[in-house]
Amino acid sequence: MVWPVTTERDRSGRLVIGGVPVTALVEEYGTPLYIYDEATLRERADAYRRAFARHYPRARVVYAGKAYMATWLLPLLESAGLWLDVVSGGELYLAHRGGFPAERIVFHGNNKTPDELALALQLGIGEVVVDNHHELDLLERMVPADGPGLDVLLRVNPGIDAHTHAYRKTGIVDSKFGLLIESGDAARAVERIVGIPGLRLRGYHAHIGSQIVELEPFAATVDALFRFAAAMRDRFGVVPDQISPGGGFGIPYESGDPEAAIDAYAEAVARSALAAAERWGFAPPVLTVEPGRSIVGPAGVAVYRVGTIKDIPGVRRYVCVDGGMADNIRPALYGARYTAALANRTGEGEALVTIAGKYCESGDVLIKDIALPTLEPGDLIALPAAGAYCLAMASNYNLALRPAVVAVAGGEARLVQRRERYEDLLAREALLATPPRSD
Numbered sequence: 001m002v003w004p005v006t007t008e009r010d011r012s013g014r015l016v017i018g019g020v021p022v023t024a025l026v027e028e029y030g031t032p033l034y035i036y037d038e039a040t041l042r043e044r045a046d047a048y049r050r051a052f053a054r055h056y057p058r059a060r061v062v063y064a065g066k067a068y069m070a071t072w073l074l075p076l077l078e079s080a081g082l083w084l085d086v087v088s089g090g091e092l093y094l095a096h097r098g099g100f101p102a103e104r105i106v107f108h109g110n111n112k113t114p115d116e117l118a119l120a121l122q123l124g125i126g127e128v129v130v131d132n133h134h135e136l137d138l139l140e141r142m143v144p145a146d147g148p149g150l151d152v153l154l155r156v157n158p159g160i161d162a163h164t165h166a167y168r169k170t171g172i173v174d175s176k177f178g179l180l181i182e183s184g185d186a187a188r189a190v191e192r193i194v195g196i197p198g199l200r201l202r203g204y205h206a207h208i209g210s211q212i213v214e215l216e217p218f219a220a221t222v223d224a225l226f227r228f229a230a231a232m233r234d235r236f237g238v239v240p241d242q243i244s245p246g247g248g249f250g251i252p253y254e255s256g257d258p259e260a261a262i263d264a265y266a267e268a269v270a271r272s273a274l275a276a277a278e279r280w281g282f283a284p285p286v287l288t289v290e291p292g293r294s295i296v297g298p299a300g301v302a303v304y305r306v307g308t309i310k311d312i313p314g315v316r317r318y319v320c321v322d323g324g325m326a327d328n329i330r331p332a333l334y335g336a337r338y339t340a341a342l343a344n345r346t347g348e349g350e351a352l353v354t355i356a357g358k359y360c361e362s363g364d365v366l367i368k369d370i371a372l373p374t375l376e377p378g379d380l381i382a383l384p385a386a387g388a389y390c391l392a393m394a395s396n397y398n399l400a401l402r403p404a405v406v407a408v409a410g411g412e413a414r415l416v417q418r419r420e421r422y423e424d425l426l427a428r429e430a431l432l433a434t435p436p437r438s439d
């Protein structure tokens with residue numbers, strides 16, 4: 001299902017999400033607008049919890065904040081029993097200010113700075129996933145030998161090639177993430193961690209990429225992690241109590257895309273973990289999975305207003321909307337495909353059009369060649385599956401104002417992030433005279 005679970009059309013043909021007509025939301029909050037359906041968010045988070053409870057009760061589901069992070073989302077994740085992954089000081093700060101329990105935060109990243117690590121240690125976060133030897137140098141200096149100690153996982157690179165866009169692959173040999181098993185680099189890191197008194201090695205992590213819909217690469221990753229764990233047990237006597245095959249489970253973006261069932265994913269990962277634990281002689285450890293996209297992606301819908309419609313006879317009809325690559329760079333960055341629907345009415349006819357953005361790049365195209373009813377300036381176009389990696393990657397290119405975000409549930413809408421204002425664009429202008437104060 002590409003659309004949020006509550007999506008319907010009312011009698012006048014308007015798209016309704018969470019019981020609220022999109023037209024009403026747009027009237028109040030303008031366009032471009034990002035709508036999150038809370039029922040879908042809860043259902044996805046819950047689906048993960050239930051699936052792993054069924055297939056592998058010792059599982060830990062960690063939401064990957066980089067897919068979309070905002071303070072309003074945190075209580076929902078927390079109440080669903082999820083942990084949280086952060087990949088920067090900024091995400092860590094936001095999680096902290098949003099009141100997310102520090103002991104359920106995991107810190108990732110291939111080049112964590114000393115300041116970021118210091119903040120993580122100061123806040124007392126649950127776990128750091130060590131990516132490289134430089135990070136170990138830093139931690140060795142920063143974590144006191146006689147303190148409470150720090151739980152760490154080691155990110156290894158298993159050399160697995162998942163079928164996804166090259167920019168979304170992270171577990172192939174030629175990658176900036178983690179330490180390669182094959183070269184012995186990962187083993188050297190294990191040896192070092194074991195020798196650093198402040199660090200407790202809890203286990204091994206790998207993340208092979210994103211928007212992966214086949215289950216086999218996840219099973220292969222789990223297997224590679226256990227095989228590595230067995231080798232490390234034999235060499236250094238360390239027994240992991242955690243194995244993490246990362247995140248990356250895909251979602252459908254267009255109507256013909258495979259469904260990507262969370263239960264099937266959980267079953268496959270669980271089955272391979274149980275089999276590998278038995279094969280290598282381990283008691284089943286905590287199994288950590290880190291879904292980002294597959295929790296928030298299907299809950300989000302972007303809404304744009306149509307402006308210019310430009311016909312190039314015999315070539316293409318461009319329908320230009322009031323957003324584009326500044327709020328959703330995925331089509332330009334990955335060649336990502338989306339579907340869309342007319343949101344303010346049902347329409348007659350059907351024509352092939354290209355939905356273009358308003359920014360100064362020819363590559364600023366949201367959807368190339370989509371069949372939609374005949375569109376008029378002023379129409380609203382809704383793009384589903386826009387909950388992940390759209391706002392998270394949004395920029396102020398062309399000094400675009402980043403969109404407002406509303407959360408809808410049970411016929412009510414909450415403004416959870418206001419649209420940026422022109423004044424926000426001046427917030428960092430160090431040399432601009434401050435406007436006279438009224439007092």
Ligand SMILES: *Cc1c(COP(=O)(O)O)cnc(C)c1O
Pocket residue numbers: 064066067085108207209210211246247248249290291292293294388
């Ligand atoms: C990006 C990332 C995730 C989440 O990936 P999704 O495709 O959004 O599920 C999980 N773990 C790590 C380490 C990541 O870098």
